[in-house]
Amino acid sequence: xxxxxxxxxxxxxxxxxxxxxxxxxxxxxxxxxxxxxxxxxxxxxxxxxxxxxxxxxxxxxxxxxxxxxxxxxxxxxxxxxxxxxxxxxxxxxxxxxxxxxxxxxxxxxxxxxxxxxxxxxxxxxxxxxxxxxxxxxxxxxxxxxxxxxxxxxxxxxxxxxxxxxxxxxxxxxxxxxxxxxxxxxxxxxxxxxxxxxxxxxxxxxxxxxxxxxxxxxxxxxxxxxxxxxxxxxxxxxxxxxxxxxxxxxxxxxxxxxxxxxxxxxxxxxxxxxxxxxxxxxxxxxxxxxxxxxxxxxxxxxxxxxxxxxxxxxxxxxxxxxxxxxxxxxxxxxxxxxxxxxxxxxxxxxxxxxxxxxxxxxxxxxxxxxxxxxxxxxxxxxxxxxxxxxxxxxxxxxxxxxxxxxxxxxxxxxxxxxxxxxxxxxxxxxxxxxxxxxxx
Numbered sequence: 001x002x003x004x005x006x007x008x009x010x011x012x013x014x015x016x017x018x019x020x021x022x023x024x025x026x027x028x029x030x031x032x033x034x035x036x037x038x039x040x041x042x043x044x045x046x047x048x049x050x051x052x053x054x055x056x057x058x059x060x061x062x063x064x065x066x067x068x069x070x071x072x073x074x075x076x077x078x079x080x081x082x083x084x085x086x087x088x089x090x091x092x093x094x095x096x097x098x099x100x101x102x103x104x105x106x107x108x109x110x111x112x113x114x115x116x117x118x119x120x121x122x123x124x125x126x127x128x129x130x131x132x133x134x135x136x137x138x139x140x141x142x143x144x145x146x147x148x149x150x151x152x153x154x155x156x157x158x159x160x161x162x163x164x165x166x167x168x169x170x171x172x173x174x175x176x177x178x179x180x181x182x183x184x185x186x187x188x189x190x191x192x193x194x195x196x197x198x199x200x201x202x203x204x205x206x207x208x209x210x211x212x213x214x215x216x217x218x219x220x221x222x223x224x225x226x227x228x229x230x231x232x233x234x235x236x237x238x239x240x241x242x243x244x245x246x247x248x249x250x251x252x253x254x255x256x257x258x259x260x261x262x263x264x265x266x267x268x269x270x271x272x273x274x275x276x277x278x279x280x281x282x283x284x285x286x287x288x289x290x291x292x293x294x295x296x297x298x299x300x301x302x303x304x305x306x307x308x309x310x311x312x313x314x315x316x317x318x319x320x321x322x323x324x325x326x327x328x329x330x331x332x333x334x335x336x337x338x339x340x341x342x343x344x345x346x347x348x349x350x351x352x353x354x355x356x357x358x359x360x361x362x363x364x365x366x367x368x369x370x371x372x373x374x375x376x377x378x379x380x381x382x383x384x385x386x387x388x389x390x391x392x393x394x395x396x397x398x399x400x401x402x403x404x405x406x407x408x409x410x411x412x413x414x415x416x417x418x419x420x421x422x423x424x425x426x427x428x429x430x431x432x433x434x435x436x437x438x439x
Contacts, residue, residue, distance in 0.1 A: 003163050004156035011152035015145040022141055026134050030113050031098060037069070037127050038117055045119060053125075054082040068130040070105065070112050076122030085126065092116050092126065100131070111135045170199050174206060186214045238265035294332045296360050296367055297322040303339045304358055307347060315352035318343075321359040325367055328435055330416045335435075338412040341405040342371035342431045349375035350428070366418070366437035372430040383422045409433065 037060075044056040057071045061084055072083035080087065085103060092099050095116045103112045114128030173191055180188035189210060190203040238261075245258030304320040311318035339358070346356045354374035361368050378386055387410040406420075409431070413420045418435040 001160060004153075004160040007156040007159065008149075008153055011149060011156075015149055019141065019145060026131075026138070027113075030129050030131060030134070033129060034098075034113070034115050034127050038115070038125075041125065041127070042117075050081075050123065053119075057082045070103070070114060070126070070128035070130060072126040074124050074126075076124075078124070081123075083126070088124070088126065089114070103128075105130065170202075173203070177206070177210075181210060181213075186210070186217065234265040234269055238262040241265075291329055291331055293327045294330055294335065295327055296325045296335075296369065299332060299336050300339060300358050300360055300369065302336060303343055306340070307343050307356075311347055311356060314347060314350070316347060316350050317355040318347075319355060319357050321357065323361075325360050325362050326437065328367055328416075328437055330435065331412075334412045334415065338409045338433060339369060339371065341409050342433070345405055345431075346371050346373035346375070346429075349373060351375065354428075363434075366435050369433040369435070370430055372425045372428060374425070374428040377424060377427065377429040378422060380424075386422055387420065406431075 041053060041056060045053045048055075054073065057073060060069060061071065070083075070085060072085040072088065073081045074088055075081060078088045084105060089099075089101055089103055091101070092114060093116070095118050098113060098115055100111065100113045102109055103114075104110075105112070110130050110132045112128045113131045114126050117125045117127065119125055177188050177190045189207045192200050192203045192207075194200070241258050241262045245255050245262075249255040249258060300320060300322045304318055308318050343356065343358065350356055350373045356374075357370075357372045359370045359372075361370075387406045406422075410420050413433055413435070416435050418433060421432040421434065423430045423432065
């Protein structure tokens with residue numbers, strides 16, 4: 001109905017303009033001709049008074065080729081002195097006021113537009129034009145515009161129904177898909193017509209949203225399965241140790257040792273949940289309030305200083321290559337945690353005598369932080385899943401960990417508007433954290 005109303009208003013505005021530009025123009029032309037006649041006759045009155053005015057009226061009637069001029073000159077008693085009208089029309093009382101009325105001319109009724117002019121000595125002059133043809137034209141134009149408006153109104157209503165049907169079909173398509181999704185069928189998608197119009201853009205956007213929801217749901221399922229699988233072992237082990245201590249501990253020392261081992265298992269479980277909460281907090285963007293200008297080189301130096309003793313203990317060389325790097329905008333604690341996770345993984349998987357290299361370099365888009373090792377690396381087929389929560393490759397299953405380290409690094413990269421790349425270091429793995437520069 002809004003569509004129909006707008007179309008009807010537009011058509012009415014066009015009709016009004018056409019009326020003003022045609023019928024209105026004809027009326028204005030008639031008034032201009034009457035005023036010009038009045039000006040000329042006034043000059044004749046000034047030059048020769050009544051005789052010259054009568055002569056001029058007769059001459060103009062004789063020279064009126066279109067036979068549409070109307071004149072009537074009367075005395076104070078309204079007796080005709082010159083002109084082509086039988087008598088003074090009733091109701092024409094105000095000088096200079098246009099009147100449209102029916103008059104008798106040459107024995108026939110016609111429609112005239114006239115104006116009254118008062119002359120000295122009680123004389124009155126009526127000047128006008130026969131507008132019978134113009135009235136018919138105006139009536140014809142009015143009828144045409146009226147019928148045009150009726151046709152436009154019908155077309156507007158028909159268009160409104162067509163538009164409503166189009167929207168109804170599109171919304172029905174979306175509604176059916178949404179109903180299927182709500183009932184658990186995540187394979188359904190909104191149909192795309194292929195026309196490339198706004199409805200197709202909407203359908204593609206909804207389908208992209210549904211694809212993302214499906215991926216998230218699959219991620220939730222995988223995380224739930226991983227939590228159940230990875231936490232079952234430490235919980236079962238802690239329970240077994242406590243039960244064994246309760247049944248077989250002969251001394252307080254043995255009981256205390258069993259409790260400490262069970263507490264260690266439970267601390268590992270708590271650490272897993274803390275890591276999950278931390279990743280969720282980062283992905284939610286709640287850490288952006290802590291963003292400030294930070295020195296990347298100082299962050300890498302702190303991490304290198306922290307892990308240098310551990311690297312020496314395992315017979316590794318930990319090197320740092322971080323020249324003068326422009327400051328970037330970010331969270332120092334989160335960035336330190338991400339580099340710590342990458343360094344911890346590199347040291348964990350590097351063989352004795354190997355090298356772990358921390359480096360940072362400025363690039364046009366910002367800064368790239370890289371941690372490279374000489375360990376077994378990650379097979380190419382596993383790199384796309386390495387940042388998933390709880391994912392652990394075959395080479396990592398025998399080492400301690402929960403499979404959340406790279407997931408946290410990925411979350412930190414996304415929080416800063418950057419990316420995490422895992423590449424072959426030949427040998428080993430190179431993890432590159434690309435972060436945008438300071439705004």
